[in-house]
Amino acid sequence: MVTDLGGAQEHGDSDHGHPPDHGNDHPHSHGHDHPHDDGAAADPVRHVPDTRLVELEYDVLAKNDLLAARNRVWFEDRGILALNLMSSPGAGKTSLLERTIRDLSPELMLSVIEGDQETLLDAERIRATGCRVVQINTGSGCHLDADMLARGLRSLDPPSQSVVFIENVGNLVCPALFDLGERSKVVIMSVTEGDDKPLKYPHMFRAADVLLLNKLDLLPYVNFDVERCIGYARQINPGIEVLTVSATRGDDLDRWYDWLRHRVTAAA
Numbered sequence: 524m525v526t527d528l529g530g531a532q533e534h535g536d537s538d539h540g541h542p543p544d545h546g547n548d549h550p551h552s553h554g555h556d557h558p559h560d561d562g563a564a565a566d567p568v569r570h571v572p573d574t575r576l577v578e579l580e581y582d583v584l585a586k587n588d589l590l591a592a593r594n595r596v597w598f599e600d601r602g603i604l605a606l607n608l609m610s611s612p613g614a615g616k617t618s619l620l621e622r623t624i625r626d627l628s629p630e631l632m633l634s635v636i637e638g639d640q641e642t643l644l645d646a647e648r649i650r651a652t653g654c655r656v657v658q659i660n661t662g663s664g665c666h667l668d669a670d671m672l673a674r675g676l677r678s679l680d681p682p683s684q685s686v687v688f689i690e691n692v693g694n695l696v697c698p699a700l701f702d703l704g705e706r707s708k709v710v711i712m713s714v715t716e717g718d719d720k721p722l723k724y725p726h727m728f729r730a731a732d733v734l735l736l737n738k739l740d741l742l743p744y745v746n747f748d749v750e751r752c753i754g755y756a757r758q759i760n761p762g763i764e765v766l767t768v769s770a771t772r773g774d775d776l777d778r779w780y781d782w783l784r785h786r787v788t789a790a791a
């Protein structure tokens with residue numbers, strides 16, 4: 524379900540075509556399922572001697588990749604910078620967006636697509652900043668996919684040369700598998716989650732361009748080794764860029780903003 528909450532931000536430019544309509548070639552039959560709970564195999568776990576083979580349905584991912592490629596062309600044609608923000612629940616995605624919008628709205632045209640299983644809560648927080656926002660509710664689904672994003676974009680109608688933040692459903696597993704056609708994937712981790720997460724959820728950290736380590740203000744109260752966490756992340760993905768911030772206290776947000784400005788220039 525796509526809900527357009529509108530917003531006060533005026534974009535002006537609307538003559539820039541519509542996001543791709545993927546029609547019937549949807550990767551899923553009902554919009555909120557998953558590569559390994561769709562299709563003929565009722566039990567995707569095969570038991571063979573000493574081995575458990577979990578069989579992903581690669582055709583679902585392949586179709587999603589096709590639709591994501593169309594989204595990517597659509598963004599590129601319009602010079603739109605699309606960023607896919609992913610994290611476990613509560614790491615601070617919406618908080619970071621609220622702060623970023625408040626600080627950068629005078630300078631950049633920003634809009635947001637919110638992905639959650641249920642509620643308009645995050646979209647309402649974004650709307651309170653005056654930013655244009657569309658909420659996608661995935662029901663039982665644990666991630667956004669490229670077709671959902673295209674439908675959200677048709678409602679959002681972002682202007683050329685703008686930034687579209689996509690807040691994915693909170694978890695470190697499924698969103699890593701589904702390309703949306705974004706320019707960059709940003710994984711957000713908070714220091715309350717434990718410094719071993721890059722090793723335990725390697726797909727997410729391998730897919731990400733940037734690791735944003737949030738809630739630095741809580742470091743005195745938790746058992747978290749920043750350097751160890753960064754080391755694990757680079758063990759999984761040697762090229763990953765790392766930024767450490769506190770979204771609520773404002774620590775080091777300038778580095779995040781500089782990273783964004785740099786990407787905006789590159790996308791234009």
Ligand SMILES: Nc1nc2c(ncn2[C@@H]2O[C@H](COP(=O)(O)OP(=O)(O)OP(=O)(O)O)[C@@H](O)[C@H]2O)c(=O)[nH]1
Binds near residue numbers: 615617739741768
């Ligand atoms: N101390 C501290 N708290 C933070 C920080 N960033 C976010 N929080 C708090 O963490 C909680 C979750 O933040 P959200 O921004 O809702 O997290 P989220 O990742 O959007 O959560 P979901 O959308 O549910 O996955 C809220 O209570 C925030 O106030 C931070 O930098 N420091």
Ligand SMILES: [Mg+2]
Binds near residue numbers: 616645690
């Ligand atoms: Mg959120």
